Amino acid sequence: MVGGGQLARMSAAPAAALGIGFRVLAASESESAAQVVNDVFVGSHDSIDDLKRFAQGLDVITFDHEHVPPAYLEQLEAMGVAVRPGPSALFHAQDKLHMRRALSDAGIPCPAWAEIHDVRGVADFAEVVSWPMVLKTSRGGYDGKGVWVVNSLDEAERVIALPLPAGAAWLAEQCIDFVQELSAQVARSPHGQAVAYPIVRTVQANGICAEVIAPAPGLPNERAVQAQRIALQIAQDLNVTGMLAVELFDDGYDLYVNELAMRPHNSGHWSIEGAVTSQFENHLRAVLDLPLGSPALKAQHAVMVNILGGDVGDLYSAYKHVMARDPGLKVHLYGKAVRPGRKVGHVTVLGNDLDDLLTRGRHAADYFSGRIDE
Amino acid sequence: MVGGGQLARMSAAPAAALGIGFRVLAASESESAAQVVNDVFVGSHDSIDDLKRFAQGLDVITFDHEHVPPAYLEQLEAMGVAVRPGPSALFHAQDKLHMRRALSDAGIPCPAWAEIHDVRGVADFAEVVSWPMVLKTSRGGYDGKGVWVVNSLDEAERVIALPLPAGAAWLAEQCIDFVQELSAQVARSPHGQAVAYPIVRTVQANGICAEVIAPAPGLPNERAVQAQRIALQIAQDLNVTGMLAVELFDDGYDLYVNELAMRPHNSGHWSIEGAVTSQFENHLRAVLDLPLGSPALKAQHAVMVNILGGDVGDLYSAYKHVMARDPGLKVHLYGKAVRPGRKVGHVTVLGNDLDDLLTRGRHAADYFSGRIDE
Numbered sequence: 075m076v077g078g079g080q081l082a083r084m085s086a087a088p089a090a091a092l093g094i095g096f097r098v099l100a101a102s103e104s105e106s107a108a109q110v111v112n113d114v115f116v117g118s119h120d121s122i123d124d125l126k127r128f129a130q131g132l133d134v135i136t137f138d139h140e141h142v143p144p145a146y147l148e149q150l151e152a153m154g155v156a157v158r159p160g161p162s163a164l165f166h167a168q169d170k171l172h173m174r175r176a177l178s179d180a181g182i183p184c185p186a187w188a189e190i191h192d193v194r195g196v197a198d199f200a201e202v203v204s205w206p207m208v209l210k211t212s213r214g215g216y217d218g219k220g221v222w223v224v225n226s227l228d229e230a231e232r233v234i235a236l237p238l239p240a241g242a243a244w245l246a247e248q249c250i251d252f253v254q255e256l257s258a259q260v261a262r263s264p265h266g267q268a269v270a271y272p273i274v275r276t277v278q279a280n281g282i283c284a285e286v287i288a289p290a291p292g293l294p295n296e297r298a299v300q301a302q303r304i305a306l307q308i309a310q311d312l313n314v315t316g317m318l319a320v321e322l323f324d325d326g327y328d329l330y331v332n333e334l335a336m337r338p339h340n341s342g343h344w345s346i347e348g349a350v351t352s353q354f355e356n357h358l359r360a361v362l363d364l365p366l367g368s369p370a371l372k373a374q375h376a377v378m379v380n381i382l383g384g385d386v387g388d389l390y391s392a393y394k395h396v397m398a399r400d401p402g403l404k405v406h407l408y409g410k411a412v413r414p415g416r417k418v419g420h421v422t423v424l425g426n427d428l429d430d431l432l433t434r435g436r437h438a439a440d441y442f443s444g445r446i447d448e
Numbered sequence: 449m450v451g452g453g454q455l456a457r458m459s460a461a462p463a464a465a466l467g468i469g470f471r472v473l474a475a476s477e478s479e480s481a482a483q484v485v486n487d488v489f490v491g492s493h494d495s496i497d498d499l500k501r502f503a504q505g506l507d508v509i510t511f512d513h514e515h516v517p518p519a520y521l522e523q524l525e526a527m528g529v530a531v532r533p534g535p536s537a538l539f540h541a542q543d544k545l546h547m548r549r550a551l552s553d554a555g556i557p558c559p560a561w562a563e564i565h566d567v568r569g570v571a572d573f574a575e576v577v578s579w580p581m582v583l584k585t586s587r588g589g590y591d592g593k594g595v596w597v598v599n600s601l602d603e604a605e606r607v608i609a610l611p612l613p614a615g616a617a618w619l620a621e622q623c624i625d626f627v628q629e630l631s632a633q634v635a636r637s638p639h640g641q642a643v644a645y646p647i648v649r650t651v652q653a654n655g656i657c658a659e660v661i662a663p664a665p666g667l668p669n670e671r672a673v674q675a676q677r678i679a680l681q682i683a684q685d686l687n688v689t690g691m692l693a694v695e696l697f698d699d700g701y702d703l704y705v706n707e708l709a710m711r712p713h714n715s716g717h718w719s720i721e722g723a724v725t726s727q728f729e730n731h732l733r734a735v736l737d738l739p740l741g742s743p744a745l746k747a748q749h750a751v752m753v754n755i756l757g758g759d760v761g762d763l764y765s766a767y768k769h770v771m772a773r774d775p776g777l778k779v780h781l782y783g784k785a786v787r788p789g790r791k792v793g794h795v796t797v798l799g800n801d802l803d804d805l806l807t808r809g810r811h812a813a814d815y816f817s818g819r820i821d822e
Contacts, residue, residue: 083464086461086484087461087465090461092781093763093782093783093793096484109486110460111486112482112488114486350775350776351778364768364771365772367777368775368776372746393466394738394739397733397738401725401741402724402742403741404724405465405466406465407465407466408467419467424746
């Protein structure tokens with residue numbers, strides 16, 4: 075797995091359970107996954123030499139992020155290593171303009187969008203959609219970075235004057251007045267088997283995922299099935315292998331695709347305890363072309379709340395309190411240095427009483443972050 | 449954790465989730481846990497020098513087996529490292545005569561037993577209990593080794609003529625005509641908190657655990673509570689820290705303690721998927737003196753079936769079949785070389801229909817072992 079973050083760290087457990095050799099390409103020995111995985115290759119995902127040396131002896135390469143240049147992935151494939159998802163599929167998760175074109179061509183519902191070259195383009199698009207609108211860099215954004223909501227042509231002009239990441243262009247999108255944000259996750263294998271996880275509600279704060287509720291509360295069954303169908307269709311049309319997360323806006327009537335990720339995703343962390351087969355295990359099974367595991371929920375509800383870095387540098391010191399208060403809580407810490415707002419862990423709770431689960435999950439996350447002290 | 453077997457391997461996942469530094473003392477780089485853990489110290493648990501170097505910088509030492517000499521553990525404690533369970537508690541799991549004396553003194557129900565010095569002692573004990581009787585070496589036995597069921601004085605004479613392991617003596621025990629074997633697992637922390645897992649049925653074949661059913665089917669609630677109380681009392685009386693497994697005979701009326709283990713135990717592997725907190729996580733939480741997690745079942749029934757080595761050297765080749773046949777199956781392979789009868793992995797299934805779970809679990813284990821081919 076290329077990338078030594080928490081997604082690779084959490085993939086290590088199912089790799090060990092299944093007896094799958096698991097090597098991680100990490101930026102340093104101290105990166106999240108490198109702390110726990112036995113087979114660590116320290117190098118850069120931006121270096122084809124490092125990637126090639128990392129790939130020696132591997133059967134399959136997969137990813138915990140989308141940052142490897144597509145041309146490098148093609149070189150790895152030329153070496154005879156299976157790259158999953160493949161470079162042409164993954165490019166849709168690397169470039170949002172490319173993704174919008176492909177989804178629109180396939181008839182997948184998206185917010186109205188336009189490629190923007192100058193302020194004139196913004197003005198033209200503003201006649202199609204009303205203000206506010208969303209401006210994005212087509213590449214390089216994550217966790218709210220690279221995304222702006224603008225209310226006027228003046229604001230838009232200031233945004234598109236900002237420097238773009240290499241290879242990126244400006245993308246304008248209709249601002250959907252959503253009632254909730256959803257995530258549809260599917261796993262798909264090279265031989266075409268696919269499974270769809272229950273549709274979940276994701277709650278964002280400051281552009282960062284704050285909590286996830288599985289299944290999405292109050293979502294009519296037909297819209298849940300529609301969301302699963304959209305994700306399955308995207309996985310097939312784009313030839314995705316491994317986990318695909320489709321972030322969706324639900325305006326109460328229709329669904330619109332927001333973003334794609336082709337890897338385990340924050341919206342599926344609940345599945346470690348809450349699903350028969352976690353997203354991490356199904357990602358490994360999918361990229362190895364093994365039959366997929368059941369994505370069924372193991373409880374009526376699962377709630378996952380992210381632990382964001384706060385004022386407390388030592389997260390371990392919170393253990394006595396949160397574990398004594400809630401013996402049913404599941405804690406995952408990523409071994410990352412605490413910085414304000416950074417995702418440094420998460421908690422999951424399962425049960426029948428959703429309000430109770432939300433209270434418990436938020437309390438624990440707030441206590442870890444230092445926002446509350448009792 | 450001293451020992452690099454599958455118990456250490458399965459402890460690695462909760463250690464990573466909780467962000468606990470986890471070093472393993474393994475006999476070689478290829479041992480089960482050493483294949484997946486980042487921090488491996490290769491050495492011998494029989495060498496005090498290796499143990500001392502392994503212990504450098506550790507806060508707590510615990511075990512995946514009972515083989516470290518007690519005197520060495522006392523030396524580690526003298527270095528200032530917490531040893532959990534402590535040497536005096538652990539000695540009860542290392543020496544069955546010591547265990548029988550302590551349990552009898554504490555009023556815990558045991559089969560009738562006697563220390564045996566010669567055939568005359570066997571004859572005397574035969575007047576107390578009827579034939580057959582059980583002969584055991586007080587030390588060094590496991591998985592049916594070091595245990596004989598004998599039907600006559602002649603047979604007994606031949607057994608006690610066998611060489612004894614160092615420091616061991618002969619122990620004779622009443623042969624209990626049980627209706628089922630049970631396992632009672634508890635976790636206990638240094639500050640005295642304890643939690644009791646549901647009582648499970650263990651099914652042995654040739655002295656090796658074959659399958660485990662949680663909770664034990666048909667066990668009246670009062671006898672289940674009695675089994676939990678016995679295990680909690682033993683944990684307290686012997687000052688156990690970490691997981692304690694108490695193997696019990698149930699003759700349909702009373703319970704009798706068979707063996708003790710002070711570590712995660714084969715009878716608790718179901719808890720990885722089947723309990724809110726697995727035995728591996730609660731062992732870590734207990735030895736670190738963190739509040740314990742809920743041991744509650746997450747499904748109506750959990751069934752665990754061991755995969756014993758058979759004719760098939762490559763277990764991975766079974767994956768396509770067993771995973772396609774049963775998407776709800778959870779597979780754990782230990783990365784151990786396949787030898788006939790050796791525990792090389794296990795499968796777990798959760799659900800509401802116990803007969804269905806048993807059929808599915810046994811089928812998968814048999815397929816891995818090569819006993820069936822479809």
